[in-house]
Amino acid sequence: MPVTPPRTAAQPLRVLVVDDHPVVREGVGLLVRHDPEIEVTGSARTGAEAVRLAAELRPDVVLLDLRLPDMLAPEVIERLRREVPGVHVLIFTAYGDHAAVQTALARGAGGCLLKDAATPDLATAIHQVAAGSRVIDPRLCTPEGAELRRRLEDAGLTRREYDVLRQVAMGRTNPEIAEELNLTRNTVKTYLQVAMQKLGARNRVEAIAKAGEVGLL
Structure with a gap:
């Protein structure tokens, strides 16, 4: 299985947005449009579509909704890790207290951010996750589990x-x-x-x- 090619300093971070709501998919593009180092290269509305596009587009970061029409984020993460080794995943959800958040983090997500996060927070989180850092929305800082x-x-x-x-x-x-x-x-x-x-x-x-x-x- 091919590994995502290394990104050069001149290239922006490639982001794949995965959410079943069109408003969210379009909104993310608007939120990060002022950051020249981030490029939304595609979007998907289901987990299966996300895995297929990730294998095709080779993004640096997958911005992943927690609940999709065909599967939950933990299963998407498992499939992404098989198909696109090295890709980073950032959970982007409105349900910070959902039980699947901890499961997704345990399966390899690099972090979790709530959907009402400010624009600078989203851009910063994408950069940090792409660099291999762990990013958890401060509002989620309850004891794990x-x-x-x-x-x-x-x-x-x-x-x-x-x-x-x-x-x-x-x-x-x-x-x-x-x-x-x-x-x-x-x-x-x-x-x-x-x-x-x-x-x-x-x-x-x-x-x-x-x-x-x-x-x-």
Whole structure:
């Protein structure tokens, strides 16, 4: 797999914007247009499109929304790391307290910025992430995982039940989940059934929807 070519000092940072809202995709371009060292080279509205364009455009930074129509940011990050080694990812979200933020950071995102950040903050964050620095919006500086633990406690879910449910939300089958989490298929089935019962869901689709309602997905 080809690696992103090194950028020379004369070249601006290439940024791919990934968001399902056109206003956000267009707005980012307007926000950074005064920085000659940043160039928005493309935009995507889904995770699959983001991976395809990233492989084609070889951006330096992917500005990635947390929740896309086809997948969550952590899965997009996994695919980007396989297809475009060395690309930097900056999460750009309106949901700073969403459980998937910590997962995305654990999967390799270089940072997270809230969408109401000021223009200089966005440009600075892009530069810092491209340089390999960790950038976290100051408003997100709560103990890592504390918000997730609180939400899990409120829903009555264990961390393992949540892990299985999150994999389901990514579209994975029970055998795939078992391999990913190093569990048996029967154990995955049990965790999922218990999680659905606790959420009051009759099937996978309802479980995903109800978990989303309480900010777990």
